[in-house]
Amino acid sequence: MVAMFVEAILEDMGVRVVGPARGVEDGLRLIEGDRIDAALVDLNLGGVEGLPVADALAARSIPFAFVTGYGAAGLPARFADRPLLQKPFRAREVEGLVAGLLAPGRRSVSADAPPR
Numbered sequence: 087m088v089a090m091f092v093e094a095i096l097e098d099m100g101v102r103v104v105g106p107a108r109g110v111e112d113g114l115r116l117i118e119g120d121r122i123d124a125a126l127v128d129l130n131l132g133g134v135e136g137l138p139v140a141d142a143l144a145a146r147s148i149p150f151a152f153v154t155g156y157g158a159a160g161l162p163a164r165f166a167d168r169p170l171l172q173k174p175f176r177a178r179e180v181e182g183l184v185a186g187l188l189a190p191g192r193r194s195v196s197a198d199a200p201p202r
Contacts (some may be wrong), residue, residue: 096180099105107139127139127140
């Protein structure tokens with residue numbers, strides 16, 4: 087349900103959504119196969135830590151933010167500078183975060199969130 091909520095917010099913003107990824111492998115496949123301008127990465131992708139997805143995005147210099155219920159304490163030091171959206175969140179928080187991730191003219195975001 088969280089992924090559907092985020093997807094609806096992004097679509098209302100005029101963003102083309104790639105995903106959501108249902109797990110780490112799916113997220114990595116999306117990164118390899120689609121043009122992604124920015125991403126939202128859940129730290130918990132279906133019970134598996136989403137850090138491999140974050141590492142792949144960072145390696146490609148794709149801007150991303152974490153979505154988590156664990157707070158900043160759950161982030162490894164290498165990602166301490168990344169934006170964080172704390173669950174529960176409101177639509178305007180998603181909108182502000184995504185607007186900050188997208189440079190002018192970029193309109194696609196990968197929403198890597200587990201099914202709920």
